[in-house]
Amino acid sequence: MDAANETTGRTDLRRPLVDQKPPSDVGLESVLTERSLPYWRRMYLGACIEMKLLFSLALPAIFVYVVNNGMSITARIFAGHIGGKELAAASIGNSCFSLAYGLMLGMGSAVETLCGQAYGAHRYDMLGIYLQRATIVLTLVGLPLTLLYTFSYPILVLLGEPKSVSHMASLYIAGLIPQIFAYAVNFTSQKFLQAQSVVRPSAYISAAALLLQILLTWITVYVMGLGLMGVAYVRTISWCVIVGAQTLYITNSQRFRHTWTGLSWRSFQGLWSFFKLSAGSAIMICLEIWYSQILVLLAGLLTNPDLSLNSLSICMSISAFTFMVSVGFNAAASVRTSNELGAENPKSALFSTWMTTFVSLLFSVVEALAVMVSRDYVSYIFTADAEVAKAVSDLCPFLAVTIILNGIQPVLSGVAVGCGWQTFVAYVNIGCYYVVGIPVGCILGFTFDFQAKGIWTGMIGGTLMQTLILLYVTYQTDWDKEVEKAKKRLDMWDDKK
Template sequence: MGSDAAAVSTVREAARMTWEESKRVWGIGMPIAIAGLSIYAVGSVTTIFVGHLGNLPLAAASIGLSVFATFSLGFFLGMGSALETLCGQAFGAGQVSMLGVYLQRSWIILAVAALLMDGWRGWSMAAFNDMWAFVRLSLESAVMICLEIWYLSTITVLTGNLQDAQIAVDSLGVCMNINGWENMIFIGINAAISVRVSNELGAGRPRAAMHAVIVIIAESLLIGLLCMALVLIFRDNFAIIYTTDLELQHAVSKIAGLLGLTMVLNSVQPVVSGVAVGGGWQGLVAYINLGCYYVLGLPLGYLLGYKFNYGVGGIWAGMLCGIALQTLILLFIVWRTDWNAEAALASSRVQKWGGTDGTKPLLEDD
């Protein structure tokens, strides 16, 4: 294990640390974001084309793309995210040989094809050791991710029962389609901060992990504020891309403020979720998501939308309260985190799950 990052005590040192950490994070996150944007563009452009066929086809496309695809994706994406915690910490600790073992365990659990990687050394009986702990972390990851991914998709489901459901679903679909472009960027950042935190904790470098978290939260917030500003500036115009219907354009303009606020919250929330994955906090975050999203946000959105007759704006605003509370709680947890203790826990996890096949670290200090 290498020495930890130096303490930051001057503005110049802070600037240097920010620059170096930004290069690391964006070096990991940018390719993932570009890949995500490329894939997302297919569905987004499809929605644009369908929108010019009429409001009803646009509503159907919005439901299909934002609800059904999302619900089917969430569980397996979550189950696989356990590898982000374990592989990242094992790599940071120099236990490269365990990457293949962890992959095999995930293969066994998910029953999907395993991909060859640098850490693959063929099948190992170590893949079957301590399987329940791996299953538990995978399930915690799946629950955490599903509760996050499915939450915003339920807005479309609730909106479908409003009086003017077609316009409501269409306006929400346009906004969610715009929001999806930003989400693809933060999927990359989420993965990058997860890798950075897990690597540094596994390597026994708690201060470096803390620096990564501080830098990327600040940069992500700036990106979110920029996106919100663009949405507010063009709130009366961007719906033209999707439809020529003036009523729908006006409906989109009315809820554009909520879209801007969503973009700010969704700039920070994926980062703190990525920190949670990197640190192995999935179980804790799953409980937080359950309480904030489904105990507070969803009922509040229903009350505002239906009982107080605020329509789609009320549903969205209520559910944003759940996201805001979850983000604040996670930020507080990150702020109060004892990174030295987290590094020790990561080391213990790697020793417990990584030393059972008799292999030695491939990356050792000189």
């Protein structure tokens, strides 16, 4: 690679991919191991290289996740302006549908580990096989989910939600069912692209889909009068547009001629083993996503459930929006870590981990300060109800603490995905979230009558405990051993071997 490319950390797409090194190989490891340079000089040069690589991945990924989450927030905004019950129904519907979102996103992270490490190790032909296997497995998993959401009304009533809201939420969920299979294709495709540091095309596609959704939702709600169901139908259509455009890009672009070689019967081999690997990833991600969504469901059991649901759903929408920034750094951390481990660069993997964590934390602090400054006004984006606005303002300090913790925790989870620690993190999540966080929240919220503040305090406690454990484990990691584990993992999953 020429000197200009070594300086910028970019690959030359005009030359065959097999003759190039991936971006993770360029410069960083040699700088960090150059003993002739003073320590702080190595750190400075390493930071310059890493920041270029990090932001080239993180910024487009942040945009993709912000836009995708914006599709959900847009749906809630339109629902909120239709009526209070519609907002509550959309909030519960989105919370319940997060089961599918979390499951598909989690199972897709297995592709993230394998594709990232395979790309770093220059085993390009396996990326397309991993993509196809994951899509098949996730599509099969979507079938029982379809049955579950078909009977969402009795399930919501059984959980104690108000019948009128449960009925509206169940209809809303029914309109979202095709999204399950859109998720199956979208998340695996995103991980396939991210592993190769290709993120911008997904950003352009997602932006176009969001604009389309806003336009079509306005037409269906205010012109056609379809109400809440119009919001659900358009949201599903928008996701199908993303999947179609992304699939066409992967299958027709010369950029992936070495990593996508077409459909192959090899993708049907070892599906059960791939399912087990994906299941560990799914449990890790689902436990994290469900944790915050359970907060919304518990709010329906509090005194004055409509006010609690509306205020918490608005706060959770803001939290989810800021969380997308951290998820962008999560994706960057996962790609950088897996690429470096696959390329046998342990010092680069370590350096990238802490650099990404630090940058993400800075962003989250700025976001938390912005929330506190606008605490009395931010709720009017979603609703004109002054009582809801006051409740949201009271919850903003809890929201600010959550945002800061979310600046660290997702990045460490991304490192875990890059290293293949999903099963271990799943156990950590169970203990911190469901043994500590939710029980403490219920005791404070119901027994001590702190209401929504008590539930949220428990959630913060669980997240803080999980973050501290992941920080300690990451600090104690032997990165040379992680390189060896990555080599063994790739050998095990390489069909030719």
